[in-house]
């Protein structure tokens with residue numbers, strides 16, 4: 001990845017893939033699809049505990065209709081050991097593919113941090129991000145079919161961490177809110193990834209980098225076939241986090257509420 005080939009528009013950054021990372025993402029997505037084809041009982045054998053594992057959400061728990069699997073880089077070895085004991089080849093292969101993917105993330109993360117530091121004349125971003133590598137989280141998502149085209153499948157929000165790689169989307173539908181507060185669609189291309197900055201980055205850059213509000217809207221393909229995606233949340237060490245307990249879910253704020261906030265006002269949203 002050449003830093004000169006990064007293109008940044010209103011806070012959304014497009015990065016051409018390094019071929020190793022592109023292949024690893026593609027294999028991880030395929031193995032996630034195979035994992036999704038297991039029975040619900042088999043999948044529930046890997047329950048979500050402390051930011052790692054499988055969750056199935058449906059109308060019964062008042063949530064979006066989706067299933068997802070979270071994996072932190074720090075938990076990969078433990079998960080690989082546990083999955084080896086289950087005799088479930090799909091699960092073992094899934095975690096092996098995430099382990100391979102994790103190997104190629106650091107280079108992309110480092111180059112993006114260096115790009116940000118240079119562009120916005122800020123220091124210490126790469127250091128805080130790379131120190132937290134064990135906490136970087138992959139989220140594998142599968143939205144079930146059925147949401148009518150044009151309706152939101154994920155409500156507008158900014159992510160809480162440093163930044164988020166949208167590594168793979170099986171179909172379009174991601175939109176971000178530009179500074180004029182209108183929605184822009186992001187093309188889904190196989191050979192590039194899209195990054196959005198989050199709340200921690202807005203904090204750590206003293207407001208120079210804005211946490212970008214985004215949403216997912218159903219289209220005809222996702223309505224008929226569902227939607228698969230792979231994202232990676234890259235959070236920062238030694239940086240305060242958005243205080244959800246006091247200030248509520250990100251989805252409950254007005255879209256783009258943080259865009260014109262003074263840094264003083266913005267920093268009040270963070271737990272010390």
Ligand SMILES: [Fe+2]
Pocket residue numbers: 157158159164214
């Ligand atoms: Fe998000």
